[in-house]
Amino acid sequence: MTGIRILLARLRGLFGKTDSDARLDDEIALHLELETQQRIAAGLSPAEARRQARIAFGAIEAMKEEHRDGRGILWIEDLIADIRHALRALRGAPVLGGAAIITLAVGIGANTAIYSAVSAVILRPLPFADPGRLVMLTEENPDRGWHLNVAAPANYLDWKEQVAAFQDVAAFIPNEGTATLTGPGNPRSVDGISVTGNFFRVLGVPAELGRTFSDQETWDGGPTVAVISDRLWRAQFGATPAIVGRTIHLDGGDIQVAGVMPATFAYPSSSVDMWTPTAWKTSDRSQVFFRRAHFIRPIARLKPGVTLQQANAQLQVVVDRLQHQYPLTNTHMGAEMVPLHDFIIGNTRQPLEILLAAAGLLLLIACANVGNLMLIQAAGRGRETALRLALGAGRGRLVRQGLAENLLLSVIGGSAGLALGWWGTHTLMALEPAGMLPVDNIGVNWHVVTYVIAITLASGLVFGIVPILWTSRRAPGDALKEGGRGAGVGHRMRRWGRFIVVAEVALALLLSIGAGLLVRSFERLERVDPGFDPDGVVAITMNIPGNRYDTTTKVSGFYHDVLGQVGALPDVRSAAVTTTLPLAGGVGWTSDFTAAGRGADGYGTEVAHRTVSPEYFRTMRVPILRGRGFTAADTPDGAQVVVINDALARSYFRGENPIGQRIAFDRVPDSASVWRTVVGVVGDERQSALATVPQIEVITPELQAPSTYMNLMVRTGHDPKAVVGAIRRVVARIDPSIAFTSVQTMNEVRDQSLAHARFLMLLLFSFAGAGLLLGAVGVYGVMAHAARARTREMGIRIALGAQRPAVRWLVLREGLALTAIGVALGIGAALVVCRAMTALLYQTGSTDPVTLVVVPMVLAITALLATWLPATRAARADPVVSLRGE
Amino acid sequence: MAASSSDVVRGTLDLLVLRTLTFEPMHGWGISQRIQQLSHGVLDVNQGSLYPALQRLEQKGWIDSDWRVSDNNRRARYYRLTATGRRALHQETVSWRRYVATIDLILGEV
Numbered sequence: 001m002t003g004i005r006i007l008l009a010r011l012r013g014l015f016g017k018t019d020s021d022a023r024l025d026d027e028i029a030l031h032l033e034l035e036t037q038q039r040i041a042a043g044l045s046p047a048e049a050r051r052q053a054r055i056a057f058g059a060i061e062a063m064k065e066e067h068r069d070g071r072g073i074l075w076i077e078d079l080i081a082d083i084r085h086a087l088r089a090l091r092g093a094p095v096l097g098g099a100a101i102i103t104l105a106v107g108i109g110a111n112t113a114i115y116s117a118v119s120a121v122i123l124r125p126l127p128f129a130d131p132g133r134l135v136m137l138t139e140e141n142p143d144r145g146w147h148l149n150v151a152a153p154a155n156y157l158d159w160k161e162q163v164a165a166f167q168d169v170a171a172f173i174p175n176e177g178t179a180t181l182t183g184p185g186n187p188r189s190v191d192g193i194s195v196t197g198n199f200f201r202v203l204g205v206p207a208e209l210g211r212t213f214s215d216q217e218t219w220d221g222g223p224t225v226a227v228i229s230d231r232l233w234r235a236q237f238g239a240t241p242a243i244v245g246r247t248i249h250l251d252g253g254d255i256q257v258a259g260v261m262p263a264t265f266a267y268p269s270s271s272v273d274m275w276t277p278t279a280w281k282t283s284d285r286s287q288v289f290f291r292r293a294h295f296i297r298p299i300a301r302l303k304p305g306v307t308l309q310q311a312n313a314q315l316q317v318v319v320d321r322l323q324h325q326y327p328l329t330n331t332h333m334g335a336e337m338v339p340l341h342d343f344i345i346g347n348t349r350q351p352l353e354i355l356l357a358a359a360g361l362l363l364l365i366a367c368a369n370v371g372n373l374m375l376i377q378a379a380g381r382g383r384e385t386a387l388r389l390a391l392g393a394g395r396g397r398l399v400r401q402g403l404a405e406n407l408l409l410s411v412i413g414g415s416a417g418l419a420l421g422w423w424g425t426h427t428l429m430a431l432e433p434a435g436m437l438p439v440d441n442i443g444v445n446w447h448v449v450t451y452v453i454a455i456t457l458a459s460g461l462v463f464g465i466v467p468i469l470w471t472s473r474r475a476p477g478d479a480l481k482e483g484g485r486g487a488g489v490g491h492r493m494r495r496w497g498r499f500i501v502v503a504e505v506a507l508a509l510l511l512s513i514g515a516g517l518l519v520r521s522f523e524r525l526e527r528v529d530p531g532f533d534p535d536g537v538v539a540i541t542m543n544i545p546g547n548r549y550d551t552t553t554k555v556s557g558f559y560h561d562v563l564g565q566v567g568a569l570p571d572v573r574s575a576a577v578t579t580t581l582p583l584a585g586g587v588g589w590t591s592d593f594t595a596a597g598r599g600a601d602g603y604g605t606e607v608a609h610r611t612v613s614p615e616y617f618r619t620m621r622v623p624i625l626r627g628r629g630f631t632a633a634d635t636p637d638g639a640q641v642v643v644i645n646d647a648l649a650r651s652y653f654r655g656e657n658p659i660g661q662r663i664a665f666d667r668v669p670d671s672a673s674v675w676r677t678v679v680g681v682v683g684d685e686r687q688s689a690l691a692t693v694p695q696i697e698v699i700t701p702e703l704q705a706p707s708t709y710m711n712l713m714v715r716t717g718h719d720p721k722a723v724v725g726a727i728r729r730v731v732a733r734i735d736p737s738i739a740f741t742s743v744q745t746m747n748e749v750r751d752q753s754l755a756h757a758r759f760l761m762l763l764l765f766s767f768a769g770a771g772l773l774l775g776a777v778g779v780y781g782v783m784a785h786a787a788r789a790r791t792r793e794m795g796i797r798i799a800l801g802a803q804r805p806a807v808r809w810l811v812l813r814e815g816l817a818l819t820a821i822g823v824a825l826g827i828g829a830a831l832v833v834c835r836a837m838t839a840l841l842y843q844t845g846s847t848d849p850v851t852l853v854v855v856p857m858v859l860a861i862t863a864l865l866a867t868w869l870p871a872t873r874a875a876r877a878d879p880v881v882s883l884r885g886e
Numbered sequence: 887m888a889a890s891s892s893d894v895v896r897g898t899l900d901l902l903v904l905r906t907l908t909f910e911p912m913h914g915w916g917i918s919q920r921i922q923q924l925s926h927g928v929l930d931v932n933q934g935s936l937y938p939a940l941q942r943l944e945q946k947g948w949i950d951s952d953w954r955v956s957d958n959n960r961r962a963r964y965y966r967l968t969a970t971g972r973r974a975l976h977q978e979t980v981s982w983r984r985y986v987a988t989i990d991l992i993l994g995e996v
Contacts, residue, residue: 023963024937026961026963027913027914027937027962027963028937030913030914030915030956030960030961030962031913031914031915031918031933033960034915035915038919056933057933057934058932058933058934059934060934062934063933063934063935063937063938066934066938067937067938067941
């Protein structure tokens, strides 16, 4: 109650100041008058009485001040005054202030954008129930170089049943590809994923509408059902609640919609629109392939209170047992568990951390710049400060005022930075190559804003307070004595300026070396020969419904028709189909293999499989090194043949002629093994990515191993995109229900394969560019100020006969010395810090000599330029002006 | 200034002002005079601190003020004790007495 009354009274005081002042004056006047009268009555002369009355009263002005303080809300009043003062100062030096604000905005903007991404990817918890208890189970096999590999379903089932620490284990089948939804409207290609019946329950996400699956639906027997995404429900079915139980047509078959997932659920990928139960055949469970084929991703939910270590210990016991129980398939087959969140973040963490560190460096440089500007300002105001101190201003008040100035800059810079960051975040999202960040909804949220406010305040305080403390701590006498024209900067300030130059050079260099390494790496990556000629080739991915194309004859017939008619189109040179689209991230499936006549240990592992039509090698211009490619004569009835890539020929058939050798896709061949004869060796293609060395590969002719999921590759004479329309018409004529999943030129595919590396490089490169620029501005600022402070000295030197070049050298020397120290520190730091980037670099060491020479040179030249201007100006000092100053 | 006079102990000025105002509403100068009188000239109110003290007390709601015409026909600001102020005075007096007694107790052993 009392508190509020005081506050109200004080608020009144804050605004009604003049009125209250006048009243207080009245009160004092009366007081003095009465006091005087009393003294006159005591016999003093009126003048003496008045004098004594005043003495008795004490310091009237100080009292008034105290009274006023008591009236207003002191700190608010002071703050307003401080801000006014700061605004005045800012207006007085608009260039300096503007530079500080822009500098801060850039630094804070970069941090806002990157931190938004970090917050969305790394800090935001998964949108599942109690996500901390979810772990991804992976297979590990040193023999095959497997790490975080997909698992075999039989192993998954054993883990699920035998590890007591797991409350339940679900699984999904990744990369299942697409299905075609037909019905009203155009056929729509839908990304679908098979999941075990308990999938949604293990993740703890219920359906928005209808139901999810039951445990029984992991196995077949029930009706064919699907759970669809909120997106598909709205886009294709007008968000009707009557969707539950409705039958839709997928790949020509009937499927019943069991439920709709909420819009927030997008697992395992944001493109998934349909989840179907695995519906494995119960009889498969005992089949060897169920333990041999690795294609599922199991997710376990730990029992409450069970630690990762405990669960892992139990898992390893089961893994051990399985190794002994199933030596044929499980020898050396290990397993690992990774917290689901970590697994999802995966490879994204490192680039993000590096970008965050880079943004941090940029902010540090920005802060150093602002600190430098504050220093210059403080130095320029040394006399003002000294005078105010001498006149009795409190040091605290001066420090507060300096801080207010800093904070004003920080707040303006921070707001601009936040706006810039908000824009940057959106740009980041727009430019981010698909699939780089495992989340879609990156935004500036309260979390980010808090972070930005924190770094803004910190940046204002850390670099702003030092010069302020120094100026306010100096004895006023010294500063005033030092005064006169061109007052020198204090010794400490000089040191601080030097420190800033060294720090800025080192930080900018560290940032630039990091960016330089990525540029070098990208350069090498871009020059990698993919093993085929992408120019003029368009790749069309399509999926043909397996239930209508249910025999190999039908599948081959479809492709035969398509290839025949597409090949006859004008401007089409050749056309082919392949199961693996090169550089698109995957190699299809892999297996063990062995050649006839090898011993028990003569097998090989991890050979990639691919199926292509005869024209493939000609279409992609993949050279046939030995033997032959495929022909139309390689039919199912003919001899089973394969073509192998050079990597396989050289690694497995070392020194032998592979042509004519027979191979089987088993580790230990038996009577059921199918033997295929090697008829040719082709050049290596980079299968999954440019950065990935060619994997050993076996290629089978399309007629002998037809697949419903193929990529149509068409080589054209001119613009590959121009023929797409004609191809679409051809396919529609053959089967109108076929949807194209994607249409890209091979150059686009290649670009996409580089997209992540390019994006990271460009981002870091622009940070480094900004850092270099800010650093140069900072160095210029310090050197210009230092040179200006020495103008008198220079003038005297020149008057005494010093040559101007020598004077220039005097300034240059200091700048170069500081730059050299900064460069040395920067290189030293880079040698240590950039080691963290090794995993992101392609055939480029973190100590890449070219980078470590070129980048520091660029930086040194920049610093030299930044010093040259002030040095030249100092050399032009007019001795007359300087001496008159004495 | 009398050699025997001493400044009001810090923190007790409020108490003295409140006590003075129990007699009648008074203006600032009157209060300082009355304190001097009541203390037989021993206490000298530092006038510079009187007005801020009055302001403080008014903000607390312990005293009230209004402008009146004084005995010699001058406009003057008269301060008056409020009911809250009266209660506060009582409490402050009690605690002051306790304080003094405690200090006495300690000093008495010397």
